Amino acid sequence: MDDRLSVPNPFHDPPRLPRGFRCASRNCGLKPRGPDLSLFVSDVDAAAAAVFTRNQVPGAPVLLGRETIRGGVLRAIVVNSRISNVATGEQGIAAARTMAAAAAAEVGTSADRVLVSSTGVIGVQLPVDRIEAGLRGMTAELTTDPLVGAEGIMTTDTHPKALSLSVGPATLTIIAKGAGMIEPNMATMLAYILTDAAFTADRLDRMLRAAVDISFNMLSVDTDTSTSDTCAIMANGLAGAVDEGAFGDALNAACVRMAETLARDGEGATKLLRVTVRGAATHGHARVVAKSLVNSPLIKTMVHGADPNVGRILMAVGKCFDVPVDADRVSASVNGFAVIGDGQRAAFEDERVRAALAADTIDVEVDLGAGAAGATAYGCDLTEGYVRENAAYYSS
């Protein structure tokens, strides 16, 4: 159970889809083996909202998705892995449209109600004929197990990722992928949130942005923002009205938990790094400092090495040039052990702290002593595995 939640673990085990949602995945010949194409379908039209990468070289599916989501209604989401359809020009846009149309035909809706995502290699044209062929007959395989859909969207993820929880009469489910090229604004991160609660697209959009702001936008595996990030929510209303406050809380909790899951499975990662900054003058300051620690290679290798390095923590706080820091007021703890007080090394027993840092979750808490604002960022350790994986990755 997550000690940040004041209630018992609310997540279903195993995760399930909300009523009226089903998914399938298949190999359509993009990967040598394993599913590389996923389809998520609602039995009825669903209100929808989405946020996309801020990267200025977005993929064709992101460009098309921004257009599609304006309608505020989705019936299906179709996703391929292995090729991202980024840096592919007009031909790429046409391929994304073809993919939407093929999924729409299979599902029995119109192309403007299908969200398209692609993730994988950049700069290679999508063999969209394989995707069209793969989609044919796919609705016959639809299942209620979200992990089936989660499998088809994986790239370097080590396991499929889905979670669900109940909110009153409704269910809220997130299917996602993560792994690398992940920082702030959701990098090669795809997350699809499905619910049978009834909300308008406008309300979904507002709640989605609030939830993403404290979860996926505070997640960083490697500071690298992908060109394909997409986080979409579909609400088909089959469970009727749900209290908006309760739903917002559930959405926040689910997105934070999924952000932690993605960080923990970051490329090469062996530990979840959670950095909470308190005592900041503004919320913006707290976010900047929390991200500075989560992104610092020296903090990330310190977490990998299970060493409470006072100097690296102070360094990563002090290098936030746009946040006024009074060094003498900074305190910090690591997994509950005070390691810095009033800007100086606190008295602590190295061996005891190192033993505590053998845990698979490392909580670094920093108090800036400047105010009352706070924020939490999510990341992972930096390991030889990350380097091996990314130095060996060939782009073609």
Added chain:
Amino acid sequence: MDDRLSVPNPFHDPPRLPRGFRCASRNCGLKPRGPDLSLFVSDVDAAAAAVFTRNQVPGAPVLLGRETIRGGVLRAIVVNSRISNVATGEQGIAAARTMAAAAAAEVGTSADRVLVSSTGVIGVQLPVDRIEAGLRGMTAELTTDPLVGAEGIMTTDTHPKALSLSVGPATLTIIAKGAGMIEPNMATMLAYILTDAAFTADRLDRMLRAAVDISFNMLSVDTDTSTSDTCAIMANGLAGAVDEGAFGDALNAACVRMAETLARDGEGATKLLRVTVRGAATHGHARVVAKSLVNSPLIKTMVHGADPNVGRILMAVGKCFDVPVDADRVSASVNGFAVIGDGQRAAFEDERVRAALAADTIDVEVDLGAGAAGATAYGCDLTEGYVRENAAYYSS
């Protein structure tokens, strides 16, 4: 020879000190073995200027150094390695003052003409009595070999670093250390520039800032800005007046070369990564994009893996949210091979480009197609060695 310089390699081999400068190094008991204390002395007072880290948790020597350099005159620089005297409060300031006084007594000057630097572990008090004892009699060992002084300031550097060149009748010498916790504003980077040219402190300050701006401030090993960075220049005038334009050019060339030397010897590094951005609308934009590439873990592992990854280059350009990027106008080359044109993958032979990337210097050139401004940043590949070194580093 550096292909960026239009003249033959101007650097002396081996490097030498300008007239009137000498240095020594000793083991004073901070490190188990090897020199950990260096002294640089001018026979006469020298005009001086310095720049220091922007980190907001600066070490005691940086706080004292900002005070010392206001006088604009130095006779000596004293540096210890192994303990940085950072996060040490009032006791740390007192230790830095004691260190300056001890060096001044040994050299025969006043403490306000001695610049103090310390580099190494943060959060540990400096055993200043060992440094006082170490300094005693050290002037008897002064030599004209700059590499002797360079040895005493090393931390994780794999070799001592010094270079020198002639400017008219004068000599310009840089002694530096680098390795890790290096980004922008000169992280655990110490660089001492000595010359026998005659300049006022004001002119030195102006020329130093200009040179640092295009060299050490464009250097990043790991995005982590140290608490101890110091770059100081001393001009003792013994060679008389030197043309200011020629001296500025020499200073720029020497600082860029030393930045490259530090990058190449970055922790775990096997390659120098040089990123030049052209065609930017402003110089600031060019700097931001060049730094984005040099700091991207996915670019750094790509360089390590010798793979021309079109997607990672586009990603690292596109994630500069504050720089307007027209994806369709971006082109890029790697070691002279065009890999991106008009925002799309160019036609290139993978195997030929990979073979070229086996070189120990990787030049990535990006043209934004937006204007006429440019900048170059200096970094290195990210290797398993970096992770090993920093995960195994114990802070106490």
